[in-house]
Amino acid sequence: MKCSRCKKLACVALPSHHAGFCPECFPLFFTRQVETAIRREKMFTKDERILVALSGGKDSLGLMLELKLQGYDVTGLHIDLGIPDSSYKARKKVENFCDAQDLKLDVFEMEKWGLPVCDIKEHVDRPVCAVCGKMKRHHFNRIAREGGYDALATGHNLDDEVARLFANTLRWDTAYLSDQGPVLPAADGFVRKVKPLFRLTEFETANYAFLKGIEIHSDPCPYSSGASFTNHKELWGELEYRSPGQKFQFYQGFLQRGKQAFANLEKEIGAELKPCKECGSPTSVGRCSICRIKESVATKKAAATVEGL
Numbered sequence: 001m002k003c004s005r006c007k008k009l010a011c012v013a014l015p016s017h018h019a020g021f022c023p024e025c026f027p028l029f030f031t032r033q034v035e036t037a038i039r040r041e042k043m044f045t046k047d048e049r050i051l052v053a054l055s056g057g058k059d060s061l062g063l064m065l066e067l068k069l070q071g072y073d074v075t076g077l078h079i080d081l082g083i084p085d086s087s088y089k090a091r092k093k094v095e096n097f098c099d100a101q102d103l104k105l106d107v108f109e110m111e112k113w114g115l116p117v118c119d120i121k122e123h124v125d126r127p128v129c130a131v132c133g134k135m136k137r138h139h140f141n142r143i144a145r146e147g148g149y150d151a152l153a154t155g156h157n158l159d160d161e162v163a164r165l166f167a168n169t170l171r172w173d174t175a176y177l178s179d180q181g182p183v184l185p186a187a188d189g190f191v192r193k194v195k196p197l198f199r200l201t202e203f204e205t206a207n208y209a210f211l212k213g214i215e216i217h218s219d220p221c222p223y224s225s226g227a228s229f230t231n232h233k234e235l236w237g238e239l240e241y242r243s244p245g246q247k248f249q250f251y252q253g254f255l256q257r258g259k260q261a262f263a264n265l266e267k268e269i270g271a272e273l274k275p276c277k278e279c280g281s282p283t284s285v286g287r288c289s290i291c292r293i294k295e296s297v298a299t300k301k302a303a304a305t306v307e308g309l
């Protein structure tokens, strides 16, 4: 196969775009997709300060590099989850990357804050990944809000978005369907959230990271039984193989024709939000669920220590 741009030998085939690219031209394709996403969805401008959540994986590091190359004012945020061995490795990858690329980085340590994810696993009677995800989103928002950032960017790609949309649709979860999308505007103590990689598949972000020589953290989380929505992603892999372009059409169709209907449905519902008495995060009750989980784990840990004496 020949590169669609320069006619040299292609190294990446993209059936959904009826195209293929060589190692030099593929990053240009990637750049165009990110530019289009930011422009069409009005994600942010070059005058704004963007906080980019960096897990150490291919998506978030690739996103950070691309935004830097496009001249955006970006700062990285890594949450050191406090999972033995795994968190140290992920953090090292993020720190090395930001050092090498001369990028600003803020690291937030869950252990120093008082609640490492290993304690959540031990003392919270709910799936650890769900609670961990909630914690991460809480700190992304809090740190972006306290730091006065204009937007918080994550590395979610088209596969992540399609798998989530599919899961929400299977459950007809109208609340989630009403605000799923590549941009969630700022409101009530929540900063604007953006996903500039939503036009790119996991295959494409992996190729970008590889061709740019980014050293990534690719070990799966030791606490999760596999990547999220694994079954749905496999199903979509099959659909996309049979009919290239389906994934993007499904997602784009939802944004253009489906989402608004759910937004109208949800408009009337929803409790009033006030800042949490303890941490200032928006909540409908006095203290937010994160502060309550933190206190409950501290109590259980203290009781376990007394019992062990």
Ligand code: AMP
Residues within 6 Å of the ligand: 052, 053, 054, 055, 057, 059, 060, 077, 078, 079, 080, 081, 136, 153, 154, 155, 156
């Ligand atoms: P995941 O939910 O692990 O698929 O991650 C989705 C996105 O969330 C990543 O692309 C990152 O932007 C962000 N993210 C996940 N884990 C972390 C972390 N520990 N620190 C900072 N950002 C993260």
Ligand code: FES
Residues within 6 Å of the ligand: 081, 117, 128, 129, 132, 133, 221, 222, 223, 224
């Ligand atoms: Fe949160 Fe695995 S990354 S539990």
Ligand code: ZN
Residues within 6 Å of the ligand: 276, 277, 278, 279, 280, 281, 287, 288, 289, 290, 291
């Ligand atoms: Zn709180």
